Every structure is written in structure tokens, then in C-alpha cells.
Amino acid sequence: MPASRSKKRGPAWRRYLLWAVGIGAVGAVIAAIALFVAVYTARNSLPSYDELKSSPNGQMVRVRAADGTIIVSLGPSYGQWLPYADIPEVMRDAMIAVEDRRFYSHWGVDPVALARIAKFAFDNYGTDRRLQGASTITQQVARTIFLSNKYDIGRKFREMILALAMERKFSKQQILELYLNKVYFGGGAYGIDAASRRFFAHPAETLDLSEAAVIAGLVKAPSRYSPTADAEAAVGRASVVLDLMVETGAISAGEAAAARPTDVELAPAPRQNSVRYFTDWALPQLEVLIDETQAPLDVWTTLDLSMQRSADSAVRNNTPSGTQGALVSLDRDGAVRAMVGGKDYVSSIYNRATQAERQPGSAWKLFVYLAALEAGYRPEDQVVDGPVTIQGWSPRNSSGRFSGTVSLRTAFAYSLNTVAAKLGQELGFGTVADMARRFGITTEINTRPAMVLGTSNVRLIELTRAFASVASRGVAVTPYGITRVTANDEVIYSHEVDTSRVLVAPYVAAQMTDLLQTAVASGSGRAAQIGRPVAGKTGTTTSNKDGWFVGFSSGLTTGVWMGRDDAKRVGSLQGGTAPARAFAAFMKPATAKRPIEEFDTKVTLPEWQLEPDAESYYGEPDNGLFVDEDGNPIVEPGMGVPDEPGEYFGNDPYAPPRSAPTPEPQQERLDGEWIDRVLGRDQPSDPEPVQGSRTPLPPPPDRRSQEARPNQ
Structure with a gap:
């Protein structure tokens, strides 16, 4: 009896399968009902078609300089709304072919595309690869009007519900009309009429096949395929659009072959200037500063238009032919007063002041000497410029000689590489790297010995920030470009x-x-003199690939970089020549209306006071003659090599002796009275240590334990 009963019930796996199918069917019915309710609820809540037409295409943003002058206006363009019947057929066909070839057959969501995206998700499960594609034209309209571009599953689901609801309420023609009049094509242009006027200087009603293909190709990536930014990329994308139109039957192969996107005549580019380098850097910060995404905004910035003009002129007039230049200037509180990211914004929007990472050469020694001064060294302390080998690396000075015992001041003024290397070895290369990090350097820093000569890449704005923090008596300076933002005359950020x-x-x-x-x-920065107190440093890198000057005066800190984008050598480029001259050309007018400010310390010349040697004056490569990008010793073709370690490299009549005698110590200036005056503290009661010579930089006495130094 039990056996027959078991036989009638059948195998267990079949029962489980039937249960699973039943549960699945019930779940599918429930899901379908829920989807039906969600879609029709959304449909009933949708605005009318006229209301959708009048909804804003984007947020208007007016960017103002420090004096209130409007320098850039961004937002909806001036295109006219085109009814479906007035939109050229080639434009409609091109857009459908490239964005949603099954537009007329799906219900707002394309099941074929969903299957493709489901396979993509399965194949890339557990990775960071983002799901792409599958958005129909209807979904894109829903996202443009009702949602944001933030990518997450919840937003994608809402987008699909809205797309299904729109297809229930509006016709395909109405949806396509909305799309073609609202989609963003780059360059501030929303809709095909704005794009046609922006790129071809005529209304969209007269678009031909080639022009329509160019415009249709922009939607995927407006900035990448913009014909004004990259004509080759735009033409390549237009050819893809034409091929897709042939596949979908919108045009014949002959018509595609006759179309010539390369012959499309572009509208003259609107005159841009270097101000756009600044706005391109500052405006993205709005995303983290404010939450307002609808109301028109007025963005008040730190930019000084007079200084910006001077900066643009300084870079254009002083940058060697075939090279690029960049300049950034910070006020004492970090306000960016001028920013130039290249010689011509129209030909290159790449911002070399904020994006480029290049070797700084001896400008990096700022961090080496800051670490030394914090450890207890003083400008008058005696150090030995002589041969040194660290982990198989034997740096030499750019002049090819060693000068014996010199002061720290002289070592810095004449950019002696051996002294910087010994300081780095004594203090610890990690300590120098930590000092750079402390002062705002965020790029990768290597800790190989040659790092003291500036072999780690930096950004100009970050190196300028570091010098500005020195100018502010050691208080951190953070660059900023936006002072306040108003929406409908109400301050929403300050x-x-x-x-x-x-x-x-x-x-x-x-x-x-x-x-x-x-x-x-x-020293090497003499060309940066402007008739008032200036403090600064040059930097020149391997084979004259990069030239730098960063300095400050009268509360303004300015950094200048010059070089080639491909990092090839530039004949006579040195930090002490073109970059220093550009610094002076900018700073003279920029500081003209500012009061002259004396520094806390007076200028004290190094021991060799007749004239600096040619290397110091012209700022020869600080690490280039003897160090490659990895800090390894090199010899450039055609370059002589000294037979003896102390042999002079060249015929400079003004060079100091090859083996300079130990100079008489200068009068100590950093006495108790000076400390009292600068810090407003009582003079330390402990006596000052006796100044003496150092043999190859033994560990200095810990002055922090021997002296009652303030703020330590």
C-alpha cells in the first residue's frame, strides 16, 4: 500500500519543480500587477505635453569675476523649438539609428536591450564595470526632464517606469519631438536647433545628411565628439552614424558614400580666452558646495580680470616657441586671482596649471630645506659641498665642481645638489616626502635618494600653494575660486x-x-626681480624639459611652468630665464597697486658676492645633467665629463674657486631680538649655540632640546 501511494505521488524533484513554477507564476503575476499600477500611477501624474515643452532645459549659471563682471554664462542656449514636422527627416532618422533603432516598435523599454544588459551584468558580476546602454529615447527623455544623471539601480528603475508611462500618454512623434528639442549636444547647446546654430551657424531646419550625422553622434559623449574640440573624432563618429543609418534602412549605401562629414563647414569658434581655464577648474566644485539644481545661479569668483589679462600676456609673450606655459597666482588667503592653463584655450583646453604633473627640479628643494630648518638648521650654518654616494647614487652639482665648506644659504642660493642630497640622507627621504605632503602635494612621491632633486611629479597649483603657505608664515593656504553663490538673490553658499x-x-x-x-x-632667480621684495625659487629638469619659477611678493604668490606637453627637451629653457621673466612680467602690474611689504628677514647675500656663476644666473638643469627621471646618473650626448671630482665644468670667469676656502661666518641675524620681534615672545634664556663648520653633514645637535625655541 505505501509503495503504490509513493508511486502515485511521483518523484520528489518533480513536485519541487511544480512548486517552483507555481511560485514563480504567482510572483510574476504579482510583479505584473505592481508594474501596471506603478505605470498608470505615473501616467496620471505626468504633466501635460505643453508643460513638458516649457520645462527648463538646464540650469542657468552666470559666473562673475571678483568685481562682479559677468565672465561666462552657461545654461540653455538660444535654439528655437521645432515641431516634429519641421525637423528634417535625416535628423530624425540619424538619431533613431544611433540611439534607439527599435524606437517605433517598443513600449518605452527595449526588451532586446534589457536582455543585453542582463548578460553584461552577469558576465561582469563582482566587478566595478558600469552597466551601459539599454536606455531608449523615451527613457532618455524621462531622465532629462524628471531625473538626474546619478547612476544607480533605483534611478534606472524609476526611469523605466516613467518611460512606460510616457509611452501610454504621448505619441511616438511627441516623444521624439521632446527628445530632439531637449537633449544636450555640448557647448551649452540644448536641442538640435541650438546645436545647429552653435556648430554650423544656421537653423536646424536646413540640416543636411552630413551635418545631421555629426549632431546625432554628439549625444553619446558631447565633449569627446565635439567638432570644435576634436574635428577628427567628430568625423569618425559621424561615419559610424551613417553606417548605422544604412543598417536600419534609413538611407542607402550610395547616400552614405555621398555624404562627406569631412567637408562640413563649421561655424567660426566663439572667441574664448584664458578665463575659461579658471571657470573649467572652479565650476565643477559647485557639485559639492551646493545642492540647488534648478534655480538660476550667480557664482561670484576670486578672479581679478586685470591680473588675468596680465597673466595671459606674460605667458604668451615669454613662453618659448613650440612650448606651452601655465601660470597660477594666489592671494594670501588662497584666493585664485589669475590662472592660465596654456597659451591658447581655443587650441587646447587642457589646463596645465591644475592637471599637468611634471618634475619640479630644484623648486622641490623647498621641502628639503624646510625639513632641515625644522630639524634645527639655520641659514648661516656651515655645510660641506663635496662628493657623496647614497645607495649607489653619486649626485653632482650642475657646475661640475665642489666648493668645500659653505653656508646653508649659499647652498640654497646656488642650488648645490650634493648638499641637498646630504640633507635628505641625514633627515630621511621619508621626512622630506612628509614635508611635501604636509604642504599640500598630493601626487605620488618617491623616496629614492634622487627625490631631493625634484624627480617626483607635481602640479603647478599645488607647488604654488606650498610656497604661499611659507609666505603666510607657515599657516596652510588652500586655493579656492568661488567666494559665494546666490540663487534668486539669496546667498546659498559663502x-x-x-x-x-x-x-x-x-x-x-x-x-x-x-x-x-x-x-x-x-642666485638663479634674478630675472624675477620686480623692484620690491621677492622670495622665490627656480626649477629646471632633465634635458631642459621643464622650467619653473615660483615666488611671492606683497601678499601674492605666483607659480609659472613652461615645457612641452610631450616632455621633449626644449633647447635653452631654464627656470631662471623664461619662467622667471614671465613671473616678473605678471607680478609687476599685479602688485603695482599693493603696498610694498618687507619680509620678516632682510636679504643677506651668500659668500660669493661679486657675481653669481653662469649656472646660478641662468638656472641650468638642477637634476638634468646628472640624473634621469628615475634618479640615475646620466651624461647627455656631447657633454664633457670632469676627469676629477672637483674639475670645473665650463669656462665661467665669475665662478667661485673650485675649492672655496671656509668663509668667515657672518654675523648671526636670528638673535633673541629678532625672535622677539617676529614671534612676539620673550627671548629664550638659553644661550645660542656656537656656529661652526660641519663635516659632511653629521647629525646636527638637536637644537630643540638645547634651545628654548618658541612654538616647539
Whole structure:
């Protein structure tokens, strides 16, 4: 009896399968009912077609300079709304072919595309690859009008519900009309009429096949395929559109072959200037500063138009032919007063002031000497410029000679590489890297010995920020470009300057300023003199690939970089020539209306006071003659090599002796009275240590334990 009963019931797996199928069917019915309710609820809540037509295409943003002048207006363009019947057929066909070839057959969501995206999700499960495609034209309209571009599953589901609802309420022609009049084509142009006027200088009603293919190709990536930014990419994308039109039967192969996107005549590019480098850098910050996405905005910035014109002129007039230049200038609180990312914004929108990462050469020694001063060194301390080998690396000075015992001031003014290397070895290369990090360098920093000569890439704005923090007596300076944002005349954001973060003690910053003044007064930065106190440093890298000058005066800190984008050598480019001259050309008018400000320290010349040698004056490569990008010793073709370690490299009549005698120590200036005046503190009671020579940089006595130094 039990056996027959078991036989009638059948195998267990069959029962489980039937249960699964039943549960699945019930679930599918419930899901279908829920979807039906969601779609028709959304349909009933949709605005009318006329209301959708009048909804804004995008947010209007007016960008103002520091004086209130409007410098850029962004937002909906001036295109006219075109009814479906007035839109050229080639434009409609091109858009459907490239964006949604089954537009007329699906219900707002394309099941074929959904299957494709489901397979993609399965194949890439557990990876960070983002799901792409599958959005129909109807879905794109729903996203453009009702949703944001934030990508997540919830938004995608809402987009699908809205698309299904729109297909229930509006005709295909109405949806396509909405799409072609609202989709963004780049360059501030919303809709095909705005795009046609923007790129071809005529209304969209007269678009031909080639022009329609170019415009249709923009939707996928407006900035990448913009004909004004990259004509080759735009033509290539237009050819893809034409091929798709042939596949969908919209045009014949002969018509596609007759179309010539390469012959499309573009409208003259609107005159742009270097202001766009600044706005391209500043405006993306709005995403984290404010939440307003609908109301028109007025964005008040730090840009000084007069300084910007001077910066643009300084870069254009001083950058060597065939190279690029960049400049950024910060006020004492971090406000960006001028920014130039290249010689011509129209030909290249790449911002070399904020995006390019290049080797800084000896400008990096700022961090080496800051670490030394914080550890207890002083500008007058004696160090030995002589041969040194660190982990198989034997740096030499650019002049090819060693000068014996010199002061720290002289070592910095004449950019002695051996002294920087010994300081790095003594202090620890990690300590130098930590100092750079502390002062705002965010790029990767290597800790190989040659790092002291500037072999790690940096960005101009970050290196300028570091010098600005020295100028502010060791208080961190953070660059900013937006002072406030208003929406409907109501302030919704206001910048607050943070002066609470102290990077080094004030006396360390003052001593560093002392050294930087010497570099401009008598060292490699002499071309940066502007008739008022200036502190700064040059930088020249391997084979003259990069030239830098960064310095400050009268509360303004300015950095200049020059070089080729492909990092090839540039004949006579050195930090002390073109970059220093551009710095001076900018700073003279920029500081003209500012009061002359004396630094906390007076300029003190190094030991060799007749004339600096040619290397120091012209700022020869600080690491280039003897170090490659990885810090390994190299010899350039045609370059002589000294037979003896101390043999002079060249015929400079003004060079100091090859084996300079130990100079008489100069009068110590950083006495108790000076510390009192700078820090407003009582003079330390402990006596000052006796100044003496150093043999190859033994560990210095810990002055922080021997002296009652303030703020330590």
C-alpha cells in the first residue's frame, strides 16, 4: 500500500519543480500587477505635453569675476523649438539609428536591450564595470526632464517606469519631438536647433545628411565628439552614424558614400580666452558646495580680470616657441586671482596649471630645506659641498665642481645638489616626502635618494600653494575660486577661509623666506626681480624639459611652468630665464597697486658676492645633467665629463674657486631680538649655540632640546 501511494505521488524533484513554477507564476503575476499600477500611477501624474515643452532645459549659471563682471554664462542656449514636422527627416532618422533603432516598435523599454544588459551584468558580476546602454529615447527623455544623471539601480528603475508611462500618454512623434528639442549636444547647446546654430551657424531646419550625422553622434559623449574640440573624432563618429543609418534602412549605401562629414563647414569658434581655464577648474566644485539644481545661479569668483589679462600676456609673450606655459597666482588667503592653463584655450583646453604633473627640479628643494630648518638648521650654518654616494647614487652639482665648506644659504642660493642630497640622507627621504605632503602635494612621491632633486611629479597649483603657505608664515593656504553663490538673490553658499592649520613654526617659515629671498637677489632667480621684495625659487629638469619659477611678493604668490606637453627637451629653457621673466612680467602690474611689504628677514647675500656663476644666473638643469627621471646618473650626448671630482665644468670667469676656502661666518641675524620681534615672545634664556663648520653633514645637535625655541 505505501509503495503504490509513493508511486502515485511521483518523484520528489518533480513536485519541487511544480512548486517552483507555481511560485514563480504567482510572483510574476504579482510583479505584473505592481508594474501596471506603478505605470498608470505615473501616467496620471505626468504633466501635460505643453508643460513638458516649457520645462527648463538646464540650469542657468552666470559666473562673475571678483568685481562682479559677468565672465561666462552657461545654461540653455538660444535654439528655437521645432515641431516634429519641421525637423528634417535625416535628423530624425540619424538619431533613431544611433540611439534607439527599435524606437517605433517598443513600449518605452527595449526588451532586446534589457536582455543585453542582463548578460553584461552577469558576465561582469563582482566587478566595478558600469552597466551601459539599454536606455531608449523615451527613457532618455524621462531622465532629462524628471531625473538626474546619478547612476544607480533605483534611478534606472524609476526611469523605466516613467518611460512606460510616457509611452501610454504621448505619441511616438511627441516623444521624439521632446527628445530632439531637449537633449544636450555640448557647448551649452540644448536641442538640435541650438546645436545647429552653435556648430554650423544656421537653423536646424536646413540640416543636411552630413551635418545631421555629426549632431546625432554628439549625444553619446558631447565633449569627446565635439567638432570644435576634436574635428577628427567628430568625423569618425559621424561615419559610424551613417553606417548605422544604412543598417536600419534609413538611407542607402550610395547616400552614405555621398555624404562627406569631412567637408562640413563649421561655424567660426566663439572667441574664448584664458578665463575659461579658471571657470573649467572652479565650476565643477559647485557639485559639492551646493545642492540647488534648478534655480538660476550667480557664482561670484576670486578672479581679478586685470591680473588675468596680465597673466595671459606674460605667458604668451615669454613662453618659448613650440612650448606651452601655465601660470597660477594666489592671494594670501588662497584666493585664485589669475590662472592660465596654456597659451591658447581655443587650441587646447587642457589646463596645465591644475592637471599637468611634471618634475619640479630644484623648486622641490623647498621641502628639503624646510625639513632641515625644522630639524634645527639655520641659514648661516656651515655645510660641506663635496662628493657623496647614497645607495649607489653619486649626485653632482650642475657646475661640475665642489666648493668645500659653505653656508646653508649659499647652498640654497646656488642650488648645490650634493648638499641637498646630504640633507635628505641625514633627515630621511621619508621626512622630506612628509614635508611635501604636509604642504599640500598630493601626487605620488618617491623616496629614492634622487627625490631631493625634484624627480617626483607635481602640479603647478599645488607647488604654488606650498610656497604661499611659507609666505603666510607657515599657516596652510588652500586655493579656492568661488567666494559665494546666490540663487534668486539669496546667498546659498559663502566661502570661509580656514587659518587654523599651522604647518611649520613661524620662525621656520621666516628662515625659509630668508633663503628664498637670497635665491632671487643673487642666485638663479634674478630675472624675477620686480623692484620690491621677492622670495622665490627656480626649477629646471632633465634635458631642459621643464622650467619653473615660483615666488611671492606683497601678499601674492605666483607659480609659472613652461615645457612641452610631450616632455621633449626644449633647447635653452631654464627656470631662471623664461619662467622667471614671465613671473616678473605678471607680478609687476599685479602688485603695482599693493603696498610694498618687507619680509620678516632682510636679504643677506651668500659668500660669493661679486657675481653669481653662469649656472646660478641662468638656472641650468638642477637634476638634468646628472640624473634621469628615475634618479640615475646620466651624461647627455656631447657633454664633457670632469676627469676629477672637483674639475670645473665650463669656462665661467665669475665662478667661485673650485675649492672655496671656509668663509668667515657672518654675523648671526636670528638673535633673541629678532625672535622677539617676529614671534612676539620673550627671548629664550638659553644661550645660542656656537656656529661652526660641519663635516659632511653629521647629525646636527638637536637644537630643540638645547634651545628654548618658541612654538616647539
